[in-house]
Amino acid sequence: MTATLDEPLGFASAQVHAGTDVDTAFGARVTPVYLTAGFVFDDFEQARDRFAGVDEGYTYSRSGNPTTAAVERRLAVLEGATSAPDAEAIVVGSGQAALAVAFLGILQAGDHVVSAASIYEGTRGLLRENLGRLGIEVDFVRNANDPDAWRRAIRPTTKALFGEPIPNPKNDLLDLETVAAVAREAGIPFIVDNTLATPYLLRPFEFGADIVVHSASKFLAGHGSALGGVVVDAGRFDWSARPDAFPHLNTPQRALGGRSYVEAYGRSAYAAYTRQVVASRFGPTLSPLNAFLLQQGLETLSLRVAQHSRNALAVAAWLQVQPEVASVDYSGLASSPHHELAGKYLPDGQGSVFSFTLRGGEPAARAFYDALRLFSRMTHLGDVRSLALHPASTTHTLLTEDERLANGIGPGLLRLSIGIEDADDLIRDLARALDAVRALTELPLAG
Structure with missing residues (x-):
């Protein structure tokens, strides 16, 4: 059968x-x-x-x-x-x-790739260093939703365009149809x-x-x-x-x-x-x-990802109103500059991986990170468990400070991968971590 x-x-x-x-x-x-x-x-x-x-x-x-x-x-x-x-x-x-x-x-030696600049750092290293050793060149488009920026980067030797719809970790969505149209024009x-x-x-x-x-x-x-x-x-x-x-x-x-x-x-x-x-x-x-x-x-992908997305939206909405939080990078929020693209490409949920930035820089990020209990402190994402990482001191540590800042990776930025736990429990854990930040910075309690 x-x-x-x-x-x-x-x-x-x-x-x-x-x-x-x-x-x-x-x-x-x-x-x-x-x-x-x-x-x-x-x-x-x-x-x-x-x-x-x-x-x-x-x-x-x-x-x-x-x-x-x-x-x-x-x-x-x-x-x-x-x-x-x-x-x-x-x-x-x-x-x-x-x-x-x-x-x-x-690709082969002498070929060229054009990539969006906002991508996973391991992929950037693969393109620049590993493929670079094989004689393959790469250029990165910083304004990845500008079709002319892609066109200007394309050479006669360009053989592929590359991007992430939900970039890791900044959640700055890529307009797929725009890039695909440029690729079709160029036969790439x-x-x-x-x-x-x-x-x-x-x-x-x-x-x-x-x-x-x-x-x-x-x-x-x-x-x-x-x-x-x-x-x-x-x-x-x-x-x-x-x-x-x-x-x-x-x-x-x-x-x-x-x-x-x-x-x-x-x-x-x-x-x-x-x-x-x-x-x-x-x-x-x-x-x-x-x-x-x-x-x-x-077999359970849709069930899990739907819950991941619901939880992520609840957590992001809670974080954005906390006084210690300078910004939240999540396209599901109406305040996100990518919210309109999220409505087009991600109407059933905006995923679970996003970043947010604490006002207190690295000391605040350290205090917050070490105070987490329910969130696992590890370099992974997409797990049923909620995970947290400080990119500037881990995945992006080989970049210079100027390179990190150019990619939006500040010292106070933390990446979350929201799991399928109860959202209230996740928020309670984050609130405990913010208490540690308040104790460090002596900011007044909210409310």
């Missing part, structure tokens, strides 16, 4: 059923964990056919595994929905691996890191993105117990329109019998190349056990 039905499924149904079959051997309803490095061949001919791609069975878990394949199919459905029915997902070992694989499926794929929004709140393919990546370690898995990443190709970009720009997809390949990836796979050429040549050869393989945990997390 297959769980993939003929009629289209709503999101909540798809997150439970899409892409899985009942195990034919024993009738297990949940996809088993296939903890095996390799797979036995029936005979000489089957082994040859599998390596030739004639038989679609499995050979080695670095190249494919039934547990990881099931979660790939589900993720493709959740991100693709009706806007990208040919979407294909590739799961890998972490979110950073997903970004590296996504870029290396397109638009890559989007959708980790903080998840496909429940936002499906970037519906707004013109070509490739979506996630750190699946975050909201998709949801419980802080497993690492994983995913690259999802919409299967819509025409890689043949500029063959000189993407030669690896348009030149004959011995492995394909003299055909190019475009000839063999059409608009799925990128997904095929990225899976077969980049992910398989570099080897950032997702463990089948982590794939299993990811699939379990996906």
